[in-house]
Amino acid sequence: MTAARALVRLVLILIVAVALTSRAEDVISGRWEGTAQIPDNELSVVIDLAQENGAWVGSIIIPGLGIKGVSLNDIRVQPPDVNFAVKGGPGIELKLRLDANNKLAGNLEQAGNRAPTTLQKTGPPQVEYPPRNTPVAKELEGEWKGDYEMLGNTRHVSIKFANHPDGAAADFVVVGRKHNVLPVDLVTQESDLVTVDSHEMGFSFEGRLRDGKLTGAIHQGAIETPLVLVRAK
Amino acid sequence: MRKKISRIVVVLGTLCAATAIDAQSMFRGDPMHSGTYAGPAPRQFHRVKWKFPTGDRVISSPVFKDNVIYFGGDDGNVYAVNAATGHQIWKRVTNGPVPATPAVVNGTVYVGSYDGKFYAFDAQTGALKWKFATGGERRFEAKGLHGMQPKDQTIADPFDTFLSSPVVANGAVYFGSGDGNLYALDSATGDLRWKFKTGDVVHASPALAEGVLFFGSWDSYFYAVDATTGKEKWRFHGGEDPTMHNQVGFQSSPAVVNGTVYTGCRDANLYALDAATGKEKWRFFNDLSWVITSPAVADGKVFFATSDSSLYHVVDASSGKPIVRQQGKTYMFSSPAVAGDVVFIGVLNGTLEARDTKTGDLLWDFQVEKSKKNKGWVLTSDGKFNAPFLFHSNWREAPLVATDQQILVGGIYSSPLVVNGVIYFGSADGFLYALE
Numbered sequence: 001m002t003a004a005r006a007l008v009r010l011v012l013i014l015i016v017a018v019a020l021t022s023r024a025e026d027v028i029s030g031r032w033e034g035t036a037q038i039p040d041n042e043l044s045v046v047i048d049l050a051q052e053n054g055a056w057v058g059s060i061i062i063p064g065l066g067i068k069g070v071s072l073n074d075i076r077v078q079p080p081d082v083n084f085a086v087k088g089g090p091g092i093e094l095k096l097r098l099d100a101n102n103k104l105a106g107n108l109e110q111a112g113n114r115a116p117t118t119l120q121k122t123g124p125p126q127v128e129y130p131p132r133n134t135p136v137a138k139e140l141e142g143e144w145k146g147d148y149e150m151l152g153n154t155r156h157v158s159i160k161f162a163n164h165p166d167g168a169a170a171d172f173v174v175v176g177r178k179h180n181v182l183p184v185d186l187v188t189q190e191s192d193l194v195t196v197d198s199h200e201m202g203f204s205f206e207g208r209l210r211d212g213k214l215t216g217a218i219h220q221g222a223i224e225t226p227l228v229l230v231r232a233k
Numbered sequence: 234m235r236k237k238i239s240r241i242v243v244v245l246g247t248l249c250a251a252t253a254i255d256a257q258s259m260f261r262g263d264p265m266h267s268g269t270y271a272g273p274a275p276r277q278f279h280r281v282k283w284k285f286p287t288g289d290r291v292i293s294s295p296v297f298k299d300n301v302i303y304f305g306g307d308d309g310n311v312y313a314v315n316a317a318t319g320h321q322i323w324k325r326v327t328n329g330p331v332p333a334t335p336a337v338v339n340g341t342v343y344v345g346s347y348d349g350k351f352y353a354f355d356a357q358t359g360a361l362k363w364k365f366a367t368g369g370e371r372r373f374e375a376k377g378l379h380g381m382q383p384k385d386q387t388i389a390d391p392f393d394t395f396l397s398s399p400v401v402a403n404g405a406v407y408f409g410s411g412d413g414n415l416y417a418l419d420s421a422t423g424d425l426r427w428k429f430k431t432g433d434v435v436h437a438s439p440a441l442a443e444g445v446l447f448f449g450s451w452d453s454y455f456y457a458v459d460a461t462t463g464k465e466k467w468r469f470h471g472g473e474d475p476t477m478h479n480q481v482g483f484q485s486s487p488a489v490v491n492g493t494v495y496t497g498c499r500d501a502n503l504y505a506l507d508a509a510t511g512k513e514k515w516r517f518f519n520d521l522s523w524v525i526t527s528p529a530v531a532d533g534k535v536f537f538a539t540s541d542s543s544l545y546h547v548v549d550a551s552s553g554k555p556i557v558r559q560q561g562k563t564y565m566f567s568s569p570a571v572a573g574d575v576v577f578i579g580v581l582n583g584t585l586e587a588r589d590t591k592t593g594d595l596l597w598d599f600q601v602e603k604s605k606k607n608k609g610w611v612l613t614s615d616g617k618f619n620a621p622f623l624f625h626s627n628w629r630e631a632p633l634v635a636t637d638q639q640i641l642v643g644g645i646y647s648s649p650l651v652v653n654g655v656i657y658f659g660s661a662d663g664f665l666y667a668l669e
Contacts (some may be wrong), residue, residue: 040608066625090621110622112614113607151480152473177520221380222627223476 024079025051027102031126034119036062036108045108045117047094049075049082050125059128060086067092069128088200133167136189137209144214144229153177157218157227159196159205161187170196174203205229257297257652259336260398261527261568264441266488268529268536270651274572275669276587278597282655282667283319287312290640291659292332292394294568294648298356302650302657303342304665305331311344311352312665313359316652319667323359327352329370333396334438334648336406341420343399343406346370351399351408351416353423363423368412370396373434373451375478382628391636392525392540393451393484394566394646398438400446407446407460409435415448415456417463427463431456433482437496438527442489442508449483449496455504457494457511467511472500486527486568488535493550495535497524503537503546505553515553519544527568527648529576531590536576538565543617545569545578545586545593557593561586563618566644567658572651579645579658582616585668587656603643603662611642 029050036043046061049072058072067089075084080098085091094117096106104119143160153176160171168189172182182198189195194214197204207216207229214229261268288308295304301322302314307330313322329347336343341362342354349369353362372393377384397409406420411434417426432452439448441460449455453473457466474480485497493514494506501521505514522542529536530550538545543564547557567579574590583604587596604612613619623635643662650657656668 038610039606041610065622090619090625110610111617111619113610113619115610150476222377222382222384223380225476 024098025077027121028077028079028082028098028104029125030121031123032104032119033122034104034117036115036117038108038113038115043108043115045119047072047104047119048125048127049077050127057127057129058084058125060092062092065090071128071130131186131188133169133186134188134190135163136161136168136187136194138163140189140194140209140214143232145232146214146227146229148218148225148227150176150220150225157205157229158232159214159229172196172198172203172205257650258338259296259400260294260334260438261440261486261488261529261648262570262650264400264402265490266438266440266486266527267490267531268488268527268568268570268648269531270570270572272572272652273654274575274577274587274651275654275656276575276589276596278587278599279669281599282669284667285312285314285319285321285665287663287665289330289663290332290661291663291665292330292646292661293659294334294398295650295657295659295665296335296337297650297652297657298337301356302665302667303335303337303356304647304659305333305335305344305346306659306663307332308663309346309348311335311342311354311359313342313356314665316655316657316667319665325352325354325359325361331396332394332646333408334398336399336401338401338420343401343408343420345396345399345408345410347396349411351406351418351423353406353420365416365418365423365425367410367416368414370411371434372411373436373482377477379479379632380477380627381632388633391633392523392566393434393436395436395484397436397448398486400439400441402441403460405460407439407441409437409439409448409450411436413450413452415439415446415458415463417460429456429458429463429465437483438486440487440489440494445508447487447489447494447496447508449485449487449498451482451484453481453483453500455483455487455494455496455498455506455511457508469504469506469511469513471498471504472502474500480521484523484525488528488530490530490550495528495530495550497526497528497537499523499525501539503528503535503548503553505535505550517546517548517553517555525566526578529569529571531571534590536569536571536590538569538578540564540566545588547590547593557591559588559593559595562616563612566646568648570649570651570656577649577651577656577658579647579649579660581639581644581646582612582618583643583645583660583662584616585645585649585656585658585666599666599668601643601645601660601662601664601666603641603660607642609638609641611638 049058056075073085096104156175168187186197207214287306290307293305327346372389378388399408414428431450434451455469487496503517523540543561545559569578647659
């Protein structure tokens with residue numbers, strides 16, 4: 001065999017391998033529906049997986065756990081293996097493999113527990129995307145402070161807004177008995193309505209920017225407490 | 234002379250043994266609720282001596298009298314079981330669950346039921362001697378309780394698990410009620426002697442010392458009341474929580490030792506109060522975690538545990554200074570029982586723990602079968618409550634259903650009883666266990 005022939009054969013093999021992988025990846029892209037067999041609690045699971053600009057994106061729905069359109073993290077598609085985690089919430093991971101019947105089968109894992117899971121493709125992907133941060137008005141940039149009462153104790157709140165090319169960000173700090181730096185998922189401004197949400201901690205602030213004050217309320221679960229923030233000096 | 238001395242020793246020994254056995258016939262061992270039990274305690278687990286099945290959860294704590302174990306069941310029955318064999322001697326049905334601990338005095342078993350009645354049964358036969366109708370039972374309730382939605386809806390507290398257990402002395406039986414009263418009845422006839430009104434549910438069990446009853450109410454006050462007259466001697470104000478009603482109320486039952494009252498509170502404190510004046514001696518704050526357990530007091534130390542933070546504590550009885558702090562696996566509502574150098578406590582993940590009194594180190598534990606099966610992933614693989622998985626919604630009945638699921642792993646709310654080296658306790662799996 002000449003060197004030229006060997007090179008042609010290698011190229012052909014690579015083309016076939018890439019084509020097969022692409023086909024497998026095409027198979028994996030889509031909406032998958034099935035169940036996770038938790039003892040005494042069979043959970044319905046719906047997963048949407050798609051490729052965008054060469055990267056995998058996805059979201060998940062689990063009706064029994066209040067999970068709807070939550071983003072997937074750490075998506076690793078190496079056919080036939082498909083692994084990913086569910087962002088936030090109870091810490092769910094899925095470790096699946098595409099089987100000969102084109103089903104994704106494996107385990108749903110959470111808190112060290114493991115449930116057999118089987119999913120079947122039911123159609124094209126319907127990936128949900130989380131709401132995005134919006135820019136905030138120039139007059140909102142900087143630090144705002146205010147106090148509220150909870151269980152007879154004063155809580156000091158500080159929110160510091162900054163604009164970035166992909167939307168605004170905020171540092172959200174609540175100081176009571178402890179100094180709590182809350183992880184912020186979402187910052188939006190629509191007209192004069194400003195929201196800062198720490199979904200993970202169950203804390204959010206919503207207020208209107210009027211007369212140089214942010215007048216609104218802090219929400220902690222179902223509890224709503226009035227809060228007025230003024231610009232920090 | 235030697236013979237005389239040994240005879241005196243034998244007589245004293247018999248008297249002490251009799252006192253110890255008597256001290257196992259009401260909640261927390263005695264009227265002061267010290268939570269201490271005489272006799273040996275196993276530092277190693279050997280076997281399940283027997284387990285007794287009932288029709289529903291067993292939240293009640295067992296008591297012992299004349300080789301018989303008495304306890305209540307959430308199936309509505311009051312049970313008498315042979316302590317040696319685990320065979321049923323009798324059962325008597327009430328019209329509601331019985332998550333209260335009976336008291337057995339002078340051949341009578343006293344206990345309350347969720348049917349709003351208080352009962353006196355013959356200890357030998359179970360025959361009804363008398364029953365007394367209170368103003369009715371109910372659980373603590375509040376709008377927007379624990380942050381549940383809808384926040385303007387009144388919700389009954391799923392963690393208000395126990396009913397008040399009676400204390401019997403001087404011809405009277407004393408107990409609290411969901412109608413907000415502490416009752417004093419004639420123990421022979423069931424006639425009302427007096428009742429003392431508080432502002433909310435009384436499910437804590439009164440302790441009695443020096444002719445004074447000590448108990449807390451869900452109205453956020455802790456009371457000292459004269460046992461003869463029913464007149465208030467003093468009251469102590471615990472924490473308030475008008476927003477979520479989460480950090481309020483005395484669910485823990487007090488222990489009274491050497492002139493000091495020790496009580497846990499839902500405001501996350503363990504309090505030490507002067508029994509004569511009600512003045513606070515010290516408090517031990519538990520970072521917003523409830524103290525539901527009734528403290529045990531032995532050798533100058535207070536033993537207690539917390540709910541959400543799941544911590545087991547031993548503190549100095551005179552100063553409140555921490556001595557031992559051990560991280561448990563999940564909530565503890567069961568009250569610690571101290572026997573010799575071992576302390577026993579039930580955990581809501583369906584485990585009974587035996588710990589060394591000095592170090593708090595785990596000596597052994599026993600997990601009920603239902604807990605091992607972990608249906609619905611109530612527990613993580615290492616035995617903690619899988620809270621993010623269960624409590625994913627605060628809307629409608631979701632938190633209540635989640636709480637019920639937790640109970641189904643066989644949570645041990647019941648406080649252990651130690652008699653002659655055998656540990657008796659109930660589980661939410663529906664069984665009463667005897668371990669040795």
